[in-house]
Amino acid sequence: MAETVSWRPRTGEIPTSPGVYRFRDPRGRVLYVGKAKNLRARLSNYFQPLRALHDRTRRMVLTAGSVEWTVVGTEFEALQLEYSWIKEFAPPFNVQFRDDKSYPYLAITLGDEVPRVLITRNRKLKGAKYFGPYTKIWAIRETLDLMLKVFPVRSCSETTYRRAEQTGRPCLLGDIGKCAAPCVGRIPKEAHHDLAEDLATFMAGGDQRFRADLTRRMQEASAALNFEEAARLRDAIGAMDAALSKSAVVLREEVDTDVFGIADDELAASVQQFIVRGGRIRGTRSWVVDKELDVALGELVETVLRNAYDDDVHPPREVLVPELPDDAEELTTWLSQRRAEGRENEGLRGSGRVRLHVAERGEKAALAQTAARNAAQALMLYKTRRSADFTARSQAIADLQEALGLDEAPLRIECFDVSHLAGTDVVASMVVFEDGLPRKDQYRRFNVASTTDDTDSIYQVLSRRLAHLDDEEAAPAQQGDRFAYRPNLLLVDGGQPQVAAAQRAMADAGVTGVALAGIAKRLEELWQPDSDFPVILPRNSDALFLVQRLRDEAHRFAITHQRTRRKRDIGSQLAAVPGLGESRVKQLLKHFGSVARLRRATAEDIADVPGFGPVLAAAVVERLHGGDPGAEQELGPDPDVAPDEALEEAGADAAADQGVPLPR
Numbered sequence: 001m002a003e004t005v006s007w008r009p010r011t012g013e014i015p016t017s018p019g020v021y022r023f024r025d026p027r028g029r030v031l032y033v034g035k036a037k038n039l040r041a042r043l044s045n046y047f048q049p050l051r052a053l054h055d056r057t058r059r060m061v062l063t064a065g066s067v068e069w070t071v072v073g074t075e076f077e078a079l080q081l082e083y084s085w086i087k088e089f090a091p092p093f094n095v096q097f098r099d100d101k102s103y104p105y106l107a108i109t110l111g112d113e114v115p116r117v118l119i120t121r122n123r124k125l126k127g128a129k130y131f132g133p134y135t136k137i138w139a140i141r142e143t144l145d146l147m148l149k150v151f152p153v154r155s156c157s158e159t160t161y162r163r164a165e166q167t168g169r170p171c172l173l174g175d176i177g178k179c180a181a182p183c184v185g186r187i188p189k190e191a192h193h194d195l196a197e198d199l200a201t202f203m204a205g206g207d208q209r210f211r212a213d214l215t216r217r218m219q220e221a222s223a224a225l226n227f228e229e230a231a232r233l234r235d236a237i238g239a240m241d242a243a244l245s246k247s248a249v250v251l252r253e254e255v256d257t258d259v260f261g262i263a264d265d266e267l268a269a270s271v272q273q274f275i276v277r278g279g280r281i282r283g284t285r286s287w288v289v290d291k292e293l294d295v296a297l298g299e300l301v302e303t304v305l306r307n308a309y310d311d312d313v314h315p316p317r318e319v320l321v322p323e324l325p326d327d328a329e330e331l332t333t334w335l336s337q338r339r340a341e342g343r344e345n346e347g348l349r350g351s352g353r354v355r356l357h358v359a360e361r362g363e364k365a366a367l368a369q370t371a372a373r374n375a376a377q378a379l380m381l382y383k384t385r386r387s388a389d390f391t392a393r394s395q396a397i398a399d400l401q402e403a404l405g406l407d408e409a410p411l412r413i414e415c416f417d418v419s420h421l422a423g424t425d426v427v428a429s430m431v432v433f434e435d436g437l438p439r440k441d442q443y444r445r446f447n448v449a450s451t452t453d454d455t456d457s458i459y460q461v462l463s464r465r466l467a468h469l470d471d472e473e474a475a476p477a478q479q480g481d482r483f484a485y486r487p488n489l490l491l492v493d494g495g496q497p498q499v500a501a502a503q504r505a506m507a508d509a510g511v512t513g514v515a516l517a518g519i520a521k522r523l524e525e526l527w528q529p530d531s532d533f534p535v536i537l538p539r540n541s542d543a544l545f546l547v548q549r550l551r552d553e554a555h556r557f558a559i560t561h562q563r564t565r566r567k568r569d570i571g572s573q574l575a576a577v578p579g580l581g582e583s584r585v586k587q588l589l590k591h592f593g594s595v596a597r598l599r600r601a602t603a604e605d606i607a608d609v610p611g612f613g614p615v616l617a618a619a620v621v622e623r624l625h626g627g628d629p630g631a632e633q634e635l636g637p638d639p640d641v642a643p644d645e646a647l648e649e650a651g652a653d654a655a656a657d658q659g660v661p662l663p664r
Contacts, residue, residue, distance in 0.1 A: 007066055008047045014040040019071040023093070026065035030089035035078040037327075039069050052379070060093045060534075076330040083306050083334075095269075095289050095303045095379040106131040106144060108153070108200050114161070114182050114189055116194035119144065123313070127250045129204045131282060148178040148238045151199035153192070203282070253277050257318040257364070260308075261371025263379045264300060267291060267548065270379035271304050272371045273453045277316070278640065286374070288382050298325035304354075305331065312343025318355045320368050332356045383545060393436030396542035400489075403535050403543060404528065406515050410489035411435055414465075415519075416502075417493040417554035417560045418448070426451050429558035432487075433550055446559045454658040455501035458492055462505035468510055487514060491550055495520035496527050503529040519551045577619050584611065588620070599624055 019039045023032040023046075036042030046067075050058050063302040072078050086094055109116045112128015123130065144155070154161065156171055156179070162168050164183035174181035182192040218233035259274040268290050275283040289304070304327040309315050315335045325331060332354060340352030401409045413433045420426040427446040432439045445466065448591060451457045469486055488507075492498045499518035506516065517535075518527040526536030526547070537544040574585045591609045592598040606617035 002049045003049045004053075005050075005061055005064075007064075009043075009067065011040065011044065014043055015071055016040045017071045018073070018075050018078045019069050020078050021067055021069040022084065022085065022089075022091075023060065023064040024066050024068070025063055028336070030085070030091050031064050031087065031280065032060055032091050032093040033082055033085045036637060037075055037078075038382035039071070043067065043069070045631070058092075073107070074330075075327055076333050079327060079330050079334055080189040091345065093247060094293055095295065095300065106203065108196055108203075109362055110193075110196060110200060115153060116565075117144065117148075117155050117196070129200050132276075143493060147199065147202070148173070151195055151202065152178055152180040153196045153199050154182060169291075173292060190212055203277075209256065216232065225557050238531055255318070255319055256316040258308075258316055259320045259359075259364070259367050259371045260301070260304060260322065261373070261375040262296070262297065262300060262304065262322050263372065263376040264291070265383075265548075267544070268379065269300055269304075270375045270381065270382060271308075272378060273308060273374040274367060274371050277366070284505040286518045288378070289616075297323045297437055301325050301333055302341075309335065315339050315354050317353070318357075320359045321356065322358065322366060322368065322372060324356070324358060367548050380560065383549065392542050394548075396436055396546040397407075399537070399541055399543035403537055404517060406488070406489070407651050410487075410515065412485065413489045413491060413550060414487040415491040415493070415550040415554040416458065416461055416465075417551070417558045418454050418461070419555070420457075425562055426457055427558055427562045428457060429554050429561060430465060431550065431554045431557055434544070438549075438553060444559070454494065455497050457507045458494065458498050459539070462490070462492075462502050463509060466505060466509040466511050469509070469514075489517065490513045492516075492518050493551060494518050499527050499529055519547060546619060563636065576618065577616070580620065 016038050018035075020033065020035045020591040021039060021043060025031055032043070039076070045059065046053075046061055050061070050436060053061065070081065074505060084366050104121055107118055107120050107121065107122075107125055109118075109125060111130045136420055140384060148155065154173075156164075156173065160171055164174075166179075169183055170179065170181040170184050171185070174184070174469050176187070180187040180192055182189050188193075201370055207631070214237050218237065221227075221230040221233060224344075231295060255275045255530060256278070259276065261272040261274075263270045268288055268495075271286060273285040274281055275285070285308075289307075291300075295303075297543075300377055301321045301323055305319065305321070314549040315338055319335065323434050335354040335356060338350050354646050359368045370490050397409050397411065400406075404410075411434060415431050415433075416428060418426065418428045428446040430444040430446070432442040446461050446464070448457050448460055451460065479528050490502065493503045495518055498520075499516060501519070502516055506512075506514065518577050520527055525536050527534050537547065555568065574580055574588070588598060588606070592601060603614065603617040603621045606612055607614050607618050612620075646654050
């Protein structure tokens with residue numbers, strides 16, 4: 001492989017000033033737009049030896065035919081120019097947004113002579129003030145229906161309003177008290193405009209002031225024996241309370257903030273935005289971005305914010321993010337500029353300064369964690385929703401067959417992953433997908449008693465698994481266990497060394513007709529035996545998502561088994577200490593916080609735990625550090641994991657590797 005591309009510009013030609021750069025392909029199409037404090041330092045990262053580049057970066061550099069740059073005066077100008085060019089050229093290697101949702105908003109047309117309140121998905125109404133977005137249109141309709149009892153702003157169309165003006169008769173909403181009927185002069189247009197302003201203020205978070213005012217007026221009407229008016233105000237307070245109950249109180253009343261939660265992997269990122277106004281969640285928004293290049297979380301935050309506050313959407317005075325980008329100061333300036341523009345358009349005064357920061361503790365940090373959890377769940381759904389579609393699953397299997405050059409479709413795929421803790425407690429997992437769907441009843445766990453490295457572990461686990469394939473043709477009806485079924489494709493977590501170890505295990509077992517591949521480099525590539533080059537699946541292909549699910553599921557299953565085994569191992573050892581019951585074992589683990597800290601503790605440390613004296617503490621230390629080396633064998637096989645070591649000790653080699661199936 002060449003050291004770098006032939007069209008690399010000379011280092012001395014690249015300025016050291018702030019600027020924006022563009023990679024173009026030989027036909028002139030813009031592939032990627034980026035910014036830098038120092039153009040020379042940033043671009044030199046792309047022209048390292050090709051073998052040292054991340055796979056996606058290398059693919060972008062090899063696809064490009066030239067790079068050009070524009071020098072600007074400040075980093076803030078670079079941010080603005082980069083933003084403009086990304087919108088103009090839509091470069092394929094920049095982060096791509098997949099927000100195909102059209103969210104409903106509550107809009108109040110304060111720019112009109114007679115303002116109107118309506119539910120719309122159009123964000124371009126001139127002079128309108130928007131609230132939301134809302135995930136469910138029925139929810140905002142219920143809220144609006146309640147609010148019209150308190151703030152009877154007109155919600156009719158222009159045609160209905162003009163007809164009422166001409167006939168002198170209001171529409172049904174005017175007759176039932178949900179419109180102040182400015183069309184027939186029941187209320188002056190100026191007073192109706194003030195009513196619309198009050199509704200906008202209430203929706204923006206000024207709810208407590210209006211409730212207090214209504215309560216005061218109700219009490220005054222009752223004292224004046226005006227019970228009809230007092231009853232009307234009582235119903236208005238009830239409607240306001242019902243509307244407020246639909247939005248959860250999460251922060252103090254004066255808090256206006258947007259909270260962003262982000263969950264990402266190597267292919268995509270899920271974003272969750274909580275819109276908090278007046279201490280209440282007034283709206284939510286979620287979307288997914290596709291990542292072509294491997295970008296850090298801080299850089300992803302910058303891209304998310306620039307897209308979240310695009311067009312007519314303006315930031316509040318506080319924005320919470322999971323991590324600050326490197327150019328947080330310039331991004332804060334840009335957000336403040338966007339906020340000032342929004343306030344000016346709404347005729348508001350005061351500072352448009354935005355505070356961009358990470359919430360580290362308190363109620364805001366708790367809300368940020370909630371946003372992050374929602375983002376993680378949305379990412380999981382995004383990654384798995386394709387598997388719920390039969391057409392998508394079929395396409396994934398067909399694409400995988402074509403990419404790997406298989407003679408038949410991989411209808412049954414088994415994926416293996418090895419997990420250990422600093423070389424100890426080595427375990428492995430096998431997950432099974434049939435027709436693109438997980439078969440959890442056929443998952444298996446393996447314990448590896450002794451091993452030299454990951455390749456040796458792979459060889460051992462594959463040898464033990466492949467030993468059962470010989471029985472499939474001999475007596476398939478008697479097996480009653482799909483562990484003997486022959487897979488179409490075996491996947492191992494790793495690159496060429498792991499694939500070579502798996503291939504050696506297949507050769508030693510005499511197994512043929514089963515395809516083999518390794519998942520390496522964070523899922524960008526699949527390695528096949530005796531191949532000098534990997535198979536790179538197209539980003540966002542159904543096949544790549546299927547492979548990713550296999551790898552993630554195998555990793556999760558292995559980690560879960562390892563943690564369960566470690567926990568059971570320490571509990572079993574300590575249970576053998578006289579006078580140490582289950583409650584005291586839990587007390588020890590709770591006191592030290594982890595098994596590792598407990599193992600490092602001295603007898604004096606353990607004696608400080610309430611209920612533990614010097615004698616009992618010494619017994620615990622002796623058990624953990626100087627106990628009988630054969631203690632684990634005495635405990636017998638683990639009933640919930642693969643009983644490999646215990647069966648091998650007993651000479652039951654034929655049954656040693658069957659593992660333990662999970663319940664359906």
